[in-house]
Amino acid sequence: MSNVETSPVELNCGPGGGSAQWQILAGREVPLGGPRAMAVRRTLPHRERSFIGAWCFVDHYGPDDVAATGGMDVAPHPHIGLQTVSWLFEGEIEHRDSGGVHGLVRPGEVNLMTGGAGICHSEVSTPETRVLHGAQLWVALPFQSRDAPRNFAHFAPEPIALTTSxxxxxxxxxxxxxxxxxxxxxxxxxxxxxxxDLEPGTSLTLDIRTDFEHAVLLDTGSLTLDDIDLAPADLACHDAGQDRIMLTAGVDGARLLLLGGTPFEEEIVMWWNFVARSHEEIAQARQEWEQHSDRFGAVEGYVAREDELDRLPAPALPGGRLRPRGRLGRT
Known part of the structure; x- marks a missing residue:
């Protein structure tokens, strides 16, 4: 998925963020798409936190009535220095990328795309989709792997029962x-x-890795996390060191995403759809995308809607150098 903001926030992200307690991040609405844009709720990056492990970008969207919003139609756009993780609760999305992959994103099945040195892709909700509801996540690649080759992985996990009280x-x-x-x-x-997925009234104590930072994104229902009540679309974040979490679903149950990872100790500059280490790397990637460089390749088979572009142009860089953002705010 693309960050389609016309003036994307310039970020220089430092490691970690947050306190010894749960840190609750509320999402901000960002339009995604063309004239009938659907809205996504973005919780990462946030002015108060840059990462959960190497997770650096969290968009949560829906449930959206496709007949009213027009659904998802994101024209080919580039990525560097990251992996995209697509996860759906409802609907279906057609994925095409310059690595030659043409596939579908379906509920309960993960698609992970690696765009290290450079890749481009498109995402379009299928004609059969009536409701679109899901999450789009990015993972920052570490320095030694930032130029990893294009790649794509698909996996449909089997549901497992969890032990509850x-x-x-x-x-x-x-x-x-x-x-x-x-x-x-x-x-x-x-x-x-x-x-x-927790049924109504379920209480669950879940053992987690103490060397991981963790985040809980509540999708639907109501949930108490340890002793904190979450609202849908809240992202609750915790630094490493905790060995278990307690989850209690309300009267209508709860569905959530649990994210985690070892603390990401590197600084990155994230702007538009690029993750890099410097202003110069971002500027170079932008220039190469605008020049239709072979670095990103081309998406075959994408058909733009009437009066829409067949690829997303890069926004203008801000005046001056991309400004740094420290651990908890701008510096």
Missing amino acids: SGAARALVFLGDLAGTSSPVSTYTPLLGAQL
């Missing part, structure tokens, strides 16, 4: 390890990604 819960582990199950999808830093 009351009620019932299940998990779909799409990245990393949780509750005795593992995903075969490889990443460049240790990560966790899982969907958890």
Whole structure:
């Protein structure tokens, strides 16, 4: 997915962020698409936090009535220095990329695309989709892997039952390890990604890795996390050191994403769809995209809607150098 803001925030992200307690981040609405843009709720990056492990970007969207919003139609756009992770709750999205991959994003199935040295892709909700509801996530690549080759992985995890003190819960582990199950999808830093579904009134104590930072994104329902009540679309973040979390679903149950990873100790500059280490790297990538460089390749088979562009142009760089952003705010 692209960051389609016309004036994207310039970020120089430092490691970690947050306190010893849960840090609750509320999303800001960002339009995605053309004239009938659907809205996404963006919680990362945030002025108060840059990362959860190497997770550096969290968009949550829907449920959206496609007939009213026009659905998703994101024309070919570039990425460097990151992996994109697509996860759906409802609907279906057609993915095409310059690595030659043409596939579908479906509920309960993860698609992970690596765009290290350079890739471009498009995302379009299918004609059969009536409701679109999901999350789009980015993972920053570490310095030694920032120029990794284009790649794509798909995985449909089997649901596993979780041990609860009351009620019932299940998990779909799409990245990393949780509750005795593992995903075969490889990443460049240790990560966790899982969907958890709790029936009404369920209480669950979940053992987690103490060397991981963790975040809980509440999708639907109501949830108490340890002793904190979350609202839908809240992202609750915690630094490394905690060995378990307590989850209690409300009367209508809860569906959530659990994200985690070892603290990302590097600084990155993130602007538009690029993750890099300097202003110069960002400027070079932008120039090469605008010049239709072979660095990003081309997406075959994407058909733009009437009066829409067949590829997204890069926004103008801000005046002067990209400004740094420190651990908890601008510097």
